[in-house]
Amino acid sequence: MALGRNVPYRRFLRLFFNKETTDMTRQAVHEFVDSRLQKYPVVVFSKSYCPYCHKAKAALDSFKPRFNHDAYEWVEIDGREDMDEIQDYMKELTGGRSVPRVFIGGKFFGGGDDTAAAWKNGELEKKLEELGVFAK
Numbered sequence: 001m002a003l004g005r006n007v008p009y010r011r012f013l014r015l016f017f018n019k020e021t022t023d024m025t026r027q028a029v030h031e032f033v034d035s036r037l038q039k040y041p042v043v044v045f046s047k048s049y050c051p052y053c054h055k056a057k058a059a060l061d062s063f064k065p066r067f068n069h070d071a072y073e074w075v076e077i078d079g080r081e082d083m084d085e086i087q088d089y090m091k092e093l094t095g096g097r098s099v100p101r102v103f104i105g106g107k108f109f110g111g112g113d114d115t116a117a118a119w120k121n122g123e124l125e126k127k128l129e130e131l132g133v134f135a136k
């Protein structure tokens, strides 16, 4: 909506319309994230340049050949217009907004260091096995 300079309540209108846009984005982000978490047993929200995300990727990708189809979804959020809203929702869901946010079985599992440590001590493999995401 183009608001001319001569509209006296322009700032008020802009506040209202921006709020509406933000609310719509928030709702779309919730739907986007929730649908990923429902569909895929393993979901990671990541930024492509982040070294902690690379650590989590090394750990989870090592199981890739064993995963069932549709077991694993990697979501790069950098460059997305709704990146900040996704991180805000991550904060709501997990208590933190840093990346990576690794979810296993719909629940927050941890960040990059947690995932790498769990890979090393076998906990990650055990968790994935229990979840039944490996092809028989």
Ligand SMILES: N[C@@H](CCC(=O)N[C@@H](CS)C(=O)NCC(=O)O)C(=O)O
Pocket (backbone or CB within 6 Å): 047, 049, 050, 051, 052, 053, 087, 097, 098, 099, 100, 110, 111, 112, 113, 114
């Ligand atoms: N200890 C955390 C560190 C994660 C971290 O610091 N990630 C950075 C990116 S490399 C981050 O999310 N920074 C804030 C941001 O990008 O909004 C982990 O292992 O996941």
